[in-house]
Amino acid sequence: MASILCRISKTLVNHRLPPFTKGLIRPMVTVSWPFQSQPRDLSLPNPSWSKEMLQHYELYNSQCVGEDGKEGSGPWRRLPSYNRLLKFATGGVLLSKIIQSEARLFTRNIKIPGAGFEYVMFIKKSQEKCVCIFQAGHLLEGPPGHVHGGATAAMIDSVNGTHATYVCGPVMTANLNINYRNPIPLGSTVVLESTLDQREGRKAFFSCIVTSIDGSKVHVESKALFLSISMSRILGG
Ligand SMILES: CCCCCCCCCC(=O)SCCNC(=O)CCNC(=O)[C@H](O)C(C)(C)COP(=O)(O)OP(=O)(O)OC[C@H]1O[C@@H](n2cnc3c(N)ncnc32)[C@H](O)[C@@H]1OP(=O)(O)O
Numbered sequence: 015m016a017s018i019l020c021r022i023s024k025t026l027v028n029h030r031l032p033p034f035t036k037g038l039i040r041p042m043v044t045v046s047w048p049f050q051s052q053p054r055d056l057s058l059p060n061p062s063w064s065k066e067m068l069q070h071y072e073l074y075n076s077q078c079v080g081e082d083g084k085e086g087s088g089p090w091r092r093l094p095s096y097n098r099l100l101k102f103a104t105g106g107v108l109l110s111k112i113i114q115s116e117a118r119l120f121t122r123n124i125k126i127p128g129a130g131f132e133y134v135m136f137i138k139k140s141q142e143k144c145v146c147i148f149q150a151g152h153l154l155e156g157p158p159g160h161v162h163g164g165a166t167a168a169m170i171d172s173v174n175g176t177h178a179t180y181v182c183g184p185v186m187t188a189n190l191n192i193n194y195r196n197p198i199p200l201g202s203t204v205v206l207e208s209t210l211d212q213r214e215g216r217k218a219f220f221s222c223i224v225t226s227i228d229g230s231k232v233h234v235e236s237k238a239l240f241l242s243i244s245m246s247r248i249l250g251g
Contacts (some may be wrong), residue, residue, distance in 0.1 A: 056095035057135065062128025063149060066227045067203040070147045074136040093135040093144075093176065097122045121172050129153045131165070135173060137180055144177035146206040147227075150198060161198040166224065169206060170236050174220040177208040178240040182218050184248060185240040192236040203227045216242040 059068055080087030098118045124130025132149040148169055156162030171187055178185045198204055205225050212219040217239060224234035 054095075054097075056097060056122055057093065057133065060127045060132075062132060062151075064201075064203050067132065067147055067149045070203070070205065070227060071134055074145065074147070078136070089139055090136045090145075091139055093137055093180075095122060095134075096176065119172075121168055124151070124153055131169065133169065135176055137177065141181050142210050144173060144180070144208040146173040146208070147203060148206055149203045150200055152200060155200055157197060159200055161200055163192075163194055166194070166198060166234055167192055170222045170224070170234065171238070173206045173208045174222055174236075174238045174240070177210065178218050178220060178238075181210055182213070182240065182242050184243055184245050185218065186243050186248075187238060188217075188241045189239040190236060191238070192234060194234050196231055196233050198224070198233050204233060205229070211237075218242070 059071060063071070074090055075092060076088075077090040078088045078092055079085055096119060121131040121133070128149070129151040130153045132151060133146050135144060135146045137144045146169065150161045150165065154161050154165040156165070167190065170192065171190055174190075175185065175187060205227060206222055207225070208220055208222045210218065211221055218241075220238045220240065222234070222236045222238070223232060225232055
């Protein structure tokens with residue numbers, strides 16, 4: 015048996031693969047536990063954050079500390095960034111053809127600080143609310159000087175999706191209905207507030223409101239339905 019395995023591995027090593035497969039195929043020994051710790055928490059302040067973004071971050075962050083002065087005993091909890099957890103997900107027919115180590119959560123894929131989606135989320139421990147402070151960078155332009163509606167939709171889906179995952183475990187968005195009320199100026203900081211409206215078996219209904227940082231203007235209102243699914247369904251495609 016050992017000699018057969020040795021021969022197979024030598025064959026694999028010696029086999030010449032086309033150049034386009036470089037980086038796509040990894041030796042089986044590196045495929046171990048599919049979960050990896052996050053390399054960097056992208057929801058922490060960086061120099062691109064506006065004064066308003068920092069002030070709002072501090073406002074919620076201070077409420078993560080309880081009256082006893084202990085971090086984590088307050089009514090809110092800061093969620094570290096989710097960038098990508100599954101190193102070797104098998105779902106999706108084309109996944110075997112892309113560089114899996116380069117795959118990341120859509121809203122965390124622009125690496126230049128301040129250019130794309132800058133955001134941080136806080137969840138209320140009682141779980142009915144999740145808040146996101148979002149600063150829209152110059153690469154998210156839609157109408158001149160304003161944020162692309164698809165970028166806003168992606169943020170809403172991410173905030174509702176994170177909230178739903180926190181409350182229900184693995185979920186998928188089944189339906190997302192968005193009303194755009196006022197355009198979001200590019201470069202501005204807005205607040206997304208996700209609310210758990212109702213749970214009904216596998217279904218969880220959420221709403222989201224996007225407002226200006228001072229709450230004076232409603233930019234977007236939306237409703238979403240998430241369905242609980244098994245992890246094996248996500249991994250298996
Ligand atoms: C920490 C992690 C942070 C992550 C943040 C990022 C979050 C990003 C979230 C996403 O963007 S997920 C990607 C976008 N969504 C998809 O690609 C989902 C594609 N659709 C599916 O895979 C399936 O349709 C789905 C899993 C949603 C549902 O299929 P199921 O086979 O599990 O459910 P089924 O079709 O049997 O329906 C179950 C119930 O839901 C209802 N339902 C399903 N789809 C619906 C729909 N679209 N609208 C209204 N109701 C719906 C359906 O009528 C039924 O109701 P009843 O039980 O009362 O009969």
